[in-house]
Amino acid sequence: MNHRYFPHTEEDKRIMLKKCGVDTIDALFADIPEQLRLSRPYALGAQMSEVEVRSFFRRLADNCRSLACFAGNGHYDRYTPAVVQSMIARSEFLTSYTPYQPEISQGTLQYIFEYQTMIARLTGMEISNASLYDGATATAEAMILASGNSRKRPRVAYSSTLNSAVVETLSTYARYHGIDIVEIPEVDGVTSQEALNALLAEGTIGGVILPQPNKYGIIEDFTGVAEAIHNAGAMFIINSVAIDLATLRSPGEWGADIAVGDAQSLGIPLNFGGPYLGYMAAKKALMRKMPGRIVGATVDNQGQRTFVLTLQAREQHIRREKATSNICSNQGLMALFVTIYMSLMGDKGLKEVNATGAAAAHHLARELEATGKMKLTYPNHPFLNEFEMTTSIDTETIIDALAKVGILAGVATAPNKLLIAVTEMRTEEEINRYVETVKAL
């Protein structure tokens, strides 16, 4: 066969086999015991032309509903500037390897350095790593860091208001890694500070993970929390949706030791689950305990500014089982994505995105309450662009009715709870359609 990805002509193969001293390619596999050899072709169908591949994916995409997205729950439909998609498609970025050879990887290393700077500034922390897989795994990594930081305080506490997928993920990591995790209960939709203080008093908590905003979209008040946590010898970890930090008090301003979360909100398309980007920023004292790659500045032997992977002694390829984490990759290209996004948007753009989404979200919340079919579950707490409604109609009924008019109503977190997010992407017409449809139910 001659496939367009395989350059070997029959003549090429003959020359190469001769050099190898064998007559057939299969002779190169003579060392594999016969009973292990695959004796039939894969049951996968014959190769497709590009025309056929396109129609295959078109058929499947046609079998998905394209809906105006009012769902959030940690991931949001955000505006992506045309420049970002165009730049990240450059093959020098897209098809490059991990930058182990700095002399021919300055493009990658420099954007990671820019990324680290932007994430450190956005979170109000001193340093950032080169990115992690997603917000859930980043939070699990922070848990491991906090638990291992002190022999006397190996337990990690998290708020019950933390996003449920994040909680499930860190519970998995905790269960196998052997970390004793404990949930801090909530009162009226926010973390119970009384319960937190009682836990801290036990003297065995090494880290506390709190969400900002929380899983109901509520902005929690952490006044005095950092002091309480630090007095107990524990680390304060804040999990946030990255873009919200342009408007809300940053983890650094709250006195956190580690800031983690998902950075998908910085313009990355939803893509039915990814790729997204987990971020982790911290105080500089923790730099040698960070998981993942870190880029630093140095000079080359001509004195030019040069960027390199640094602090590698933390990593798996050197420390093996003693490494701070098993992480080998970062989300490279997605770090470039959000770096270009933040370059274009600047402080002003990020704040405007948040303000536009928040204004529309508050409008929608008022209008939906006015229908009498649903009300805010926690009306006494501030929110930005996401809020939870308690509905008098089954949420699945609401979701199906709105899907019929081209709208994804939100995320049903219970049969009568609907989590709704509004971003700058939602038009006045879509918001009106949402309200009118609910009214008619």
Added chain:
Amino acid sequence: MKTYFSPSHEYLTIDEEGNGYVGISDYAQKALGNVVYVDMPEVGDEFEKDEDFGAIESVKAASDLIIPVSCEVLEINEALADNPRLVNEDAMANWIIKIKLTDPEEVESLMDLDAYNEYLATNPH
């Protein structure tokens, strides 16, 4: 003053008062190359013989520091925090921690300089 060595290349020097100074051998610093960081324990920490008490890093390698005898940490060498390369300059002079031995008889299990040199000569590393 008497100096002992462990198979993992730490040395232990005992002073007149019976206190110990733990560092890495000259062989170990050469094998590591340019030291860029020494991760040290805190004063007051207690260790059982053969536990990790820290780590020492060069650019492309890292090695756990293994305590040659059971002890309590009396002092850490703060100079190494600012200038870890002191270990390369003189590994024997630049100890990492000063300790109080909690079971002084454990030194019997360690090598003296001659035995250590013999060990280096006969063990491939």
Added chain:
Amino acid sequence: MNNKLYDKLIFELSRQGRCGYSLPKNNYPDAVGSIPATLMRENEIGLPQVDELTVVRHYTNMSTNNFGVDTGFYPLGSCTMKYNPKINEEMAGNSVIASMHPNQPARLSQGALEIYHTLAAALSEIGGMAEFTLNPYAGAHGELTGLMICRAYHDSRGDKKRTKVIIPDSAHGTNPASAAVAGLQVVPVKSLPDGTVDVEALAPLLDDSVAAMMMTNPNTLGIFERQIPQIAEMVHAAGALLYYDGANLNPMLGIARPGDMGFDVMHINLHKTFSTPHGGGGPGSGPVGVRAGLEHLLPNPRVVKNEDGTFDLISSPDSMGRVSSTLGNFAVEMRALSYILSLGSDGLMEAGRLATLNANYIKESLRDVYELPVDTICKHEFVFDGLKDKSTGVTTLNIAKRLLDYGFHAPTIYFPLLFHESLMIEPTETESLDTIDSFIEVMRQIAHEAVNDPEMVKSAPHTTPVRRPDDTEAALHPRLTFDEL
């Protein structure tokens, strides 16, 4: 040609008052003002202020300081840097899928779930496994998930004493690191001089405290572990599971399946074997497969096909748990499926053979000047132990850096740890004889230079955008953000 202005850091190009975005106007009354001041950010962020063209020129100039598969050949052992087909990118950019929220209900996302299920089924066929999850985000994440599945298996039988994992000393560094994150204690097993597992050394290590054994096959020297049926039998007899690290799956395409070799759990790196781009370090994807009888342990949520042909998402308390917030790096999964469809069964049957032919051809063409420590037929990769002539003082690092001057990426160096001057070469099936011959010629040229002009090789690279960096300074005085420059 690089422009030095645009090559600066983006922060150095920032000017107060410039702006690079457009947003729809806000139609509603302000809401941010109603949030209490104590909850609001006080300090400026300090993001750059730049216009659109400056951003475009800056990142375009930076990209030209990078090497990629589209630029040239990566002889990078264990990394399988094959061509990343353009059709995959086009398919991954599907605008309907791009706008789909991960929590969009299954009944409204049937096509996307079918993409997931189709890829998972294809990987099951290729791996000889019963079912795959695509949720893990990368190879190391797949290893971690796979080892957690092994632990969940023993837990489900009420067997709590299995706390160890056996890993060959030639293994990738992620193996022991993943084991540690999964709460398992690593027990190394020695390799024979040819890099294969020492079965005699393995036997006494196998007892009822072992949860699993991890293996790469072919191993990191590119050699097929011929004893694998016996090893599988020994591991299973001890009640443990056998784990397949799929980093070296490429040469097995069309040749042999891990499931048929006796492996119980495996991961695949879609960014290696299935042609998805490395993206300068990610995003990757690390699907995990299990043999029949272990499916219920796969991570939540699982995509299943109903009898009526529809697809569903299920979560089960029997599962090992959740390891990701979503169904994995979905756009990467779409690329891999596009690749599998493009190659088809007939193309996949060829890939491993051609990769193996390429590797053996390079090995045979260079063995007279480079030291070949294990002289046997290799699979997709092999290891040289530096130059044959050891008198020149030219090291593997020097050779790697000199290759950059000639427009090739460096091979994997100083791994595996079994030799002092390891230089690990893997050409994939997408490299032509012309490319490979030019690589061979350059490798011979460097060997020649090592004798005639060793300083030239030792001081390489000479023609790259930057020269050798001072790694010690970087680690001694870490400067990790623009604020620290």
